Amino acid sequence: EIAAAAERLLGRRDLEGRRVVVTAGPTREPIDPVRFVSNPSTGKMGYAIARAARRRGAEVVLVSGPVSLEPPPGVKVVRVGAAEELARALLAEVDAADLVVAAAAVSDYRPKRPSDRKLKKSDGEESIVFTRTPDALLAAGERFAGRAGAPVLVGFAAETEDLVENARGKLARKRLDLVVANQVGAPGAGFGGDRNAVLLVEAAGTPREVAGTKDEVAEAILDRAVELLGAKRPRG
Amino acid sequence: EIAAAAERLLGRRDLEGRRVVVTAGPTREPIDPVRFVSNPSTGKMGYAIARAARRRGAEVVLVSGPVSLEPPPGVKVVRVGAAEELARALLAEVDAADLVVAAAAVSDYRPKRPSDRKLKKSDGEESIVFTRTPDALLAAGERFAGRAGAPVLVGFAAETEDLVENARGKLARKRLDLVVANQVGAPGAGFGGDRNAVLLVEAAGTPREVAGTKDEVAEAILDRAVELLGAKRPRG
Numbered sequence: 001e002i003a004a005a006a007e008r009l010l011g012r013r014d015l016e017g018r019r020v021v022v023t024a025g026p027t028r029e030p031i032d033p034v035r036f037v038s039n040p041s042t043g044k045m046g047y048a049i050a051r052a053a054r055r056r057g058a059e060v061v062l063v064s065g066p067v068s069l070e071p072p073p074g075v076k077v078v079r080v081g082a083a084e085e086l087a088r089a090l091l092a093e094v095d096a097a098d099l100v101v102a103a104a105a106v107s108d109y110r111p112k113r114p115s116d117r118k119l120k121k122s123d124g125e126e127s128i129v130f131t132r133t134p135d136a137l138l139a140a141g142e143r144f145a146g147r148a149g150a151p152v153l154v155g156f157a158a159e160t161e162d163l164v165e166n167a168r169g170k171l172a173r174k175r176l177d178l179v180v181a182n183q184v185g186a187p188g189a190g191f192g193g194d195r196n197a198v199l200l201v202e203a204a205g206t207p208r209e210v211a212g213t214k215d216e217v218a219e220a221i222l223d224r225a226v227e228l229l230g231a232k233r234p235r236g
Numbered sequence: 237e238i239a240a241a242a243e244r245l246l247g248r249r250d251l252e253g254r255r256v257v258v259t260a261g262p263t264r265e266p267i268d269p270v271r272f273v274s275n276p277s278t279g280k281m282g283y284a285i286a287r288a289a290r291r292r293g294a295e296v297v298l299v300s301g302p303v304s305l306e307p308p309p310g311v312k313v314v315r316v317g318a319a320e321e322l323a324r325a326l327l328a329e330v331d332a333a334d335l336v337v338a339a340a341a342v343s344d345y346r347p348k349r350p351s352d353r354k355l356k357k358s359d360g361e362e363s364i365v366f367t368r369t370p371d372a373l374l375a376a377g378e379r380f381a382g383r384a385g386a387p388v389l390v391g392f393a394a395e396t397e398d399l400v401e402n403a404r405g406k407l408a409r410k411r412l413d414l415v416v417a418n419q420v421g422a423p424g425a426g427f428g429g430d431r432n433a434v435l436l437v438e439a440a441g442t443p444r445e446v447a448g449t450k451d452e453v454a455e456a457i458l459d460r461a462v463e464l465l466g467a468k469r470p471r472g
Contacts (some may be wrong), residue, residue, distance in 0.1 A: 031273065033396055033420055035343070039270050040302075068304035107271070108357050118396045118420065120343045121368070130362045160269055160354045184269055184354065228416075 010153055014226050016057030017235070018098040022050040023090060023136075025065030027083045029110035031128065034118050039105045043067030045156075045196060046103035048218035050075050055146065056222060058099075063089045078223075083107050087136035093142045094151065098233055099225055101154045102137045109133060141175035152228045157201075158182045167201040177228050178202055180221055200224055242401045252293030253471070254334040258286040259326060259372075261301030263319045265346035267364065279303030281341035281392075281432060284454035285340050286311050292458060294335075299325045303341055309364050319343050323372035330376045330387065334469055335461055337390045338373045338415075345369060377411035388464045390411055390457065393437075394418045403437040413464050416457055436460055 024046020028036040043064060051061040051072040060075045063086060071077040076091075080086040083106045094100060095112070109130040137155055144150035155176045157167040160183075167181035181199040197211035210220040260282020279300060286298040287308040296311045299322060307313045314329075316322045317343045330336060345366040372390055380386035391412045393403040396419075403417035417435040433447035436457070446456040448464040 028276075034275050034341070034394055035273060036275065037267065037273055038270060039272065040264075042304075068278075105270070109362060112361065116343070124368070125348065126345060126366045127363050128366060130364060132357070158270060158354070235381070 001086070006133050011055055011075045013057040013059075014224070015099075018058045018229065019096055020050075020053040020058040020099045020101065021051065021061045021063065021093045021097045021187040022046050022101045023048065023065075023086060023092065023104035024062045024104075025066050025067040026105050027086055027107045027133075028081050029083060029107045029133070031111045032115040032118050037107055037109070037111065037130075039107065041065070041067075041105035043104075044194065044214050045217070046101070048214040049101050049221060052215065052218040052222055053099075054103075056226075061093050061097075063093070063104070063161055083110060083133035083136075087134040088138065090136040091139060091143075094143070095153045098223065099152045099154070099229055100137075100140060101181060101204070101225070103156050105156075105158065107133055135174070137172045137176070137212075145175055149233060152225055152232055154178045154180065154225055156180045156182065158184050160184045164199065164201060164207055167199065167207075168203070171201060171203060177232070178221075178224060201204055239467075247291055249293040249373055251335075251458070252288055254294045254465065255297075255332055256286075256294040256335045256337065257297045257299065257326065257329045257333045258282050258289065258337045259299045259301075259340035259342075260286065261303040262341050262464060263301050263322055263343045263369075264317050264348040265319060265343045265369070266305065267347045268351040268354050273345070273347065273366075274416060275343065277301070277303075277341035279305050279432065280339075280450050281453070282326040282337070283308060284450040285337050285339055287383055288451065288454040288458055289335075289337075292462075297329050297333075298342070299329070305384060318371075319346060319369035323370040324374065326372040327375060327379075330379070333387045335388045335390070335465055336373075336376060337457065337461070339392050341392075342372070342373075359463055371410070374410045375414070381411055388413045388461055390414045390416065390461055392416045392418065394420050396420045399435065400437060400443055403435065403443075404439070407437060407439060413468070414457075414460060417443070 025043035026041040028038045030036050030187045047069050054060045055075050062075050063078045066163040078089045110133050112129045112131040153176045157170050159166045163181050167179040171179045179201045196214050196217045201207045261279035262275045262277040264274045266272050281306050290296045290310050296313050314325045346369050348365040348367040389412045393406050395402045399417050403415040407415045408440045415437045432450050432453045433442040437443045
């Protein structure tokens with residue numbers, strides 16, 4: 001009865017004793033000292049997940065790209081710039097993690113040869129060669145493939161078309177447990193706003209739609225992650 | 237005596253009756269619906285100038301790229317994304333302006349053929365062709381070249397090397413009255429922070445160094461702009 005009262009006061013503490021790593025925000029891939037390739041991620045979704053996981057009792061590490069949000073209280077924040085830095089930070093944390101939620105919008109490509117100096121304007125056109133960035137979540141999935149005690153891995157997919165099909169492809173390719181799929185350009189979804197509408201996609205079953213504030217969507221993602229965690233990494 | 241007391245209370249009102257157009261923040265040049273080229277401008281310097289000009293009595297239009305700052309009270313804000321949009325917004329305002337302060341960090345280049353769809357990852361390298369963006373400040377300078385009653389034009393130059401030389405080149409090429417030059421990478425200067433250290437560069441004379449909070453640097457820029465305005469566009 002005391003436990004039930006505490007739960008009413010504090011909310012669920014179902015991540016107590018769990019270590020959760022969240023990535024959030026965009027990455028910036030330098031072209032030269034004053035130019036980069038990036039994306040419009042504000043980090044709000046990832047920060048909401050980190051905050052919610054902390055509230056639910058987890059020890060939380062938030063690997064954050066450049067955003068203008070206040071760090072959630074009680075959360076260890078690791079700041080990163082480029083995809084390569086994010087990959088290093090994530091892979092350094094992943095072994096100790098029970099749950100990884102990769103909400104950052106990581107650039108797939110980076111300029112192959114960033115310049116040390118600001119490029120001077122010249123007339124006409126310029127061509128920049130891009131090369132692939134490391135895929136930290138894929139590397140994490142591979143590291144734990146087939147191993148007992150692997151952490152629950154949750155990825156995000158922002159797509160302009162074939163949402164579920166692309167999300168399932170990502171799930172299988174990266175050996176994820178859950179993909180949170182966003183329709184880019186759909187009203188009330190995705191980048192920038194305070195609300196989100198997503199599909200929770202798993203290997204089997206019908207994708208479940210969740211819509212609400214980013215805080216509400218964060219709770220729904222963690223509700224499902226906690227179930228997956230109970231199955232995959234039951235408490236000692 | 238009353239005027240002097242008011243000035244002590246309210247600060248200088250030396251831009252009363254003047255129309256000031258300020259640009260601020262970065263631009264974003266789309267690669268596809270979820271990727272763009274941008275720069276680390278936070279808009280703080282431009283917003284400080286807009287706020288100071290308003291406090292000094294001006295009617296202020298702030299043409300702002302995507303930033304996470306509160307709009308200054310009493311200022312008309314026009315929000316823009318890409319350099320082309322910023323150019324349209326600036327050129328629509330410039331004819332009625334007494335003073336233009338172009339503090340935005342405008343991309344010089346944009347992807348030539350942005351894609352409507354999110355590009356799917358493929359292995360290996362990709363090449364993206366970039367083309368020049370319109371230079372709105374250059375166009376403004378050309379529009380007024382040799383005309384009586386031209387507005388005072390203030391530009392910014394962020395350079396990694398040959399600061400004064402590059403600033404003077406920009407001043408002459410764009411027919412500006414004043415260039416605010418930033419050493420990129422110098423401690424306490426430029427992108428992101430709350431302080432700035434700049435050189436005020438004109439066609440003649442020794443560049444003047446100004447350092448302080450961005451609010452203090454904004455006041456110093458306006459002090460000089462007001463003098464130039466008195467000479468170039470004396471009050472009726």
